[in-house]
Amino acid sequence: MVRTGTEGVRDYDFQRPHQLSRLELDALTLLFESWGRVTANFLSNYLRTVVSLHEVSGQQLPYEEYLDRVRVPTVLAVWDLNREAGGTALLQLDPAIALNIVDRALGGPGYGPFPVRELTEIEQAILRRILRRMGDLFVQTWAPTAPLSLELTQLEFNPAFAPVAAEGDLVVAFSHAISLDGQEGRLTWVWPFGVMRPLAELLTRHSLGREEGRRVEPRPREMERHLKAVPVHCTVVLGRARITLGDFDRLRAGDVLLLDRRYDESLELRVAGLPKFDVVAGRSHGHFAVRVIGRRPLDE
Known part of the structure; x- marks a missing residue:
């Protein structure tokens, strides 16, 4: 018997194989949203102004396609992932947002406008201290799922000097919209697929395990008691x-x-x-x- 027709058949894009499942990508997006909330709270307290990290979007794409989207100069924090699998990751930040953060950290008003340029050595030292704290918060966000250890190894302003993957390799990018003193920008994590895949599998198994476990009864009084003890x-x-x-x-x-x-x-x-x-x-x-x-x- 010969079956004809194209019902139920979909195109396969060899440039974008989307090797992470929709479930894995959604689970990762929720985790990056959680990191965005705690990081926004940290930055708001540290910089004495309201900072918002929102509109998280996760995407899988070839590394060269990501590079084509990057405007030079940009701020690229290179992280060493100290796990058995090893690997590196990028945290990309708009230069104007980075300069606003530095200005606020030094006690400035953060009004801007800030030029698109590379940071000086002093500005880099200040930004490194803040980025390390953001990395610590990322590790804490992952702690219930996987024991991670991120080390900030370098700051670059051109992705050509901070390669985390080869051309043709797949990367996973999670982009946040960041708002600081009315200034809008983007903050993007970029992970090689080979590094993110085992983490995504761990996160998905962890999420499914919680869903398949016993039903947790709500305890509003206990929750209220714990909330009242939060400093x-x-x-x-x-x-x-x-x-x-x-x-x-x-x-x-x-x-x-x-x-x-x-x-x-x-x-x-x-x-x-x-x-x-x-x-x-x-x-x-x-x-x-x-x-x-x-x-x-x-x-x-």
Whole structure:
């Protein structure tokens, strides 16, 4: 018997074989979303502004196709994956976003615009410290599934000097939209397929094992008790001042900076980087302290 027709037949793209299953890619996307949330929280606290990592998209593509999309110069963090399988990965960041992060880390306003250029040695040193913390958060995100250890080995600005795969090899890229001080950009993880495949299989088995296990009964009171014990980082903003670089260079002990807030105005209490309460300053038991006098509107 001869069967004719093309029903149920689909084209096979040899340039994009999509060797990860849809289930594996979806599971990885959820994990990168989780990393994006904790990383956004870290950056918001560290840089004292609201940072958002969202719109995660996962894609498999040939390495040369990824290279064609990269605009030079860009910021490329090269990571060594210390597992039995070995391998390397890339974290790509728009230069303007990287400079905004550095500016904020140094106490600047982060207003921009920031040029598209390579970073100086000092800027690289500051960015490396922040990237290492982001790498630690990635390892923590993977901890329930696989014991990883990421080591930041180099920063490059041209992908030609940071190859993680050969032309024709498949890579897996997970791209985040990042928003910082109203500036939009992209942050992208790039993993060789040979490195990501065993991790994807581990993650999928872990997810399926949890789904096939016994049903977990909800425990709202226990969850509430644990949430109430979570430490929250609070910061009181005394005020802000803008000075020129020349004035900054001439600052000496005894100089006075005029802040943008009057002495009799309330101060701003920030929780996890977001303004939440109005407070007044004082002392309590020999320490500086603040007294809450009101809650900030939710839309601030």
